Amino acid sequence: MDSLYDGLYDDADRERLVAEPPKRVDAPERTAFERDRARVVHAASSRRLAAKTQVVGPQSDDFVRNRLTHSLEVAQVARDLSRALGSQPDIAETAALAHDLGHPPFGHNGEEVLARLAADCGGFEGNAQTLRLLTRLEAKTFDAAGRSVGLNLTRATLDACTKYPWRRGDRPGPKFGVYDDDLPVFTWLRSPETGQRQCIEAQIMDLADDVAYSVHDVEDGIVAGRIDLTRLDVGPVGEIVRDWYLPDASDDDLAATLLALRDVGGWPASSYDGSRRSLAALKNLTSDLIGRFCGAVQDASGAPGPFARYRADLVVPDQTRREIAVLKAIAVHYVMRSDDRRRLQERQRELLAELVAVIANRGPDALDRPFADDWREAADDAARLRVVIDQVASLTDVTAVAWHARLTGVSGA
Structure with missing residues (x-):
């Protein structure tokens, strides 16, 4: 299959930090990028995603998405879009599978807590943590110095996994893609002339993430009884669009966007009632919306190709951006900002802060063996705090609660 893309990716794109000997000649032949995908699929961090919050906690309902199911859906969207554009689908799919590996317990709520607590050791950001996992924390390969x-993914795959290719403080806002002590590998995987530009495979992953969670979070909210698309409170949704996503969106823009979404073939004319027919209609709506968004981007991006590395960029129409933003805002207003959700988030923040404090106080005795080893090798307090943050970020929602109860003697999230 890789022969289709031989002219698009060179030996530098396939290079790994540590050179690897050829595999057994009698083993099934796989390309370098297929091997990357397999490594992410089999990583311990991937398995943990099944017990990490997407929007609603994974333990709250069998239907709602967790970080793993979300990542699988993003991967499917990324692979299909990549293939349609003529890009290497294994690279975009692997980046999609990996894009949330660095997220801590309790979703973005947990990310905000760790960012505040890690201020003295370089901050915390889920995407920077993903790079750290892929290039340091996951156990697979060691270099000649024993690090x-x-x-040990290829350069092209690691670059595709870099959603925010800049350091903390290089741009306004909380998003960044690399901690200072991971700069050597970041420098290795990036070319100086690329600046802060995403490669096309990272752009595909980024768009697939936006498409998947804008559509699926609304779907989860509908099934949970929190969202009724036939009775939307337009005012608060518009405010969230401007506050969170598109500050320059006008009232006329938002009104036209909602009208366009309501014209989508599968948009419901009646409230969801939990029946099999109603669920089928909802599934058809999600399919229609994903096809609408990806089709619009594919048509707008059209040319010039080829769509590999830094030879082209995705073109996302303004209308598509607005429609995605409106769907995100609907989920934020009706699910993430509900009173019960806010109370739960407050307790989660307290729990993570207490957990970081007690682990930092107890040191290596409170850490899993790999992180205890990192603690003993740390040169200063900032490095030791980073180890604690690495440990806590690796936990699932359930294990964070269990660790907190065990280490503090206080139960309950």
């Missing part, structure tokens, strides 16, 4: 290089 872990994580999964």
Whole structure:
């Protein structure tokens, strides 16, 4: 299959931090990028995603998405879009599978807590943590000096996994893609002339993430009884669109966007009632919306190709951006900002802060063996705090609660 893309990716794109000998000649032949995908699929961090919050906690309902199911859906969207554009689908799919590996317990709520607590050791950001996992924390390969290089993925795949290719403080806002002590590998995987530009495979992953969670979070909210698309409170939704996503969106823009969404073939004319027919209609709506968004981007991006590395960019029409933003805002207003959700988030923040404090106080005795080793090798307090943050970020929602109860003697999230 890779022969289709031989002219698009060179030896530098396939290079790994640590050179690897050829595999057994009698083993099934796989390309370098297929091997990358397999390594992410089999990583311990991937398994943990099944017990990490997407929007609603994974333990709250069998239907709602967790970080793993979300990542699988993003991967499917990324692979299909990549293939349609003529890009290498294994790279975009692997980046999609990996894009949330660095998220801590309790979703973005947990990310905000760790960012505040890690201010003295370089901050915390889920995407920077993903790079750290892929290139350091996951156990697979060691270099000649005995240092872990994580999964030892190819340069092209690691670059595709870099959603925010800049350091903390290089741009306004909380998003960044690399901690200062991971700069050596970041420098290795990036070319100076690319600046802060995403490669096309990272752009595909980024769009697939936006498409998947804008549509699926609304779907989850509808099934949970929190969202009724036939009775939307337009005012608060518009405010969230401007506050969170598109500050320049006008009232006329938002009104036209909602009208366009309501014209989508599968948009419901009646409230969801939990029946099999109603669920089928909802599934058809999600399919229609994903096809609408990806089709619009594919048509707008059209040319010039080829869609590999830095030879092209995705073109996302303004209308598509607005429609995605409106769907995100609907989920925020009706699910993430509900009173019960806010109370739960407050307790989660307290729990994570207490957990970081007690682990930092107890040191290596409170850490899993790999992180205890990192603690003993740390040169200063900032490095030791980073180890604690790495440990806590690796936990699932359930294990964070269990660790907190065990280490503090206080139960309950």
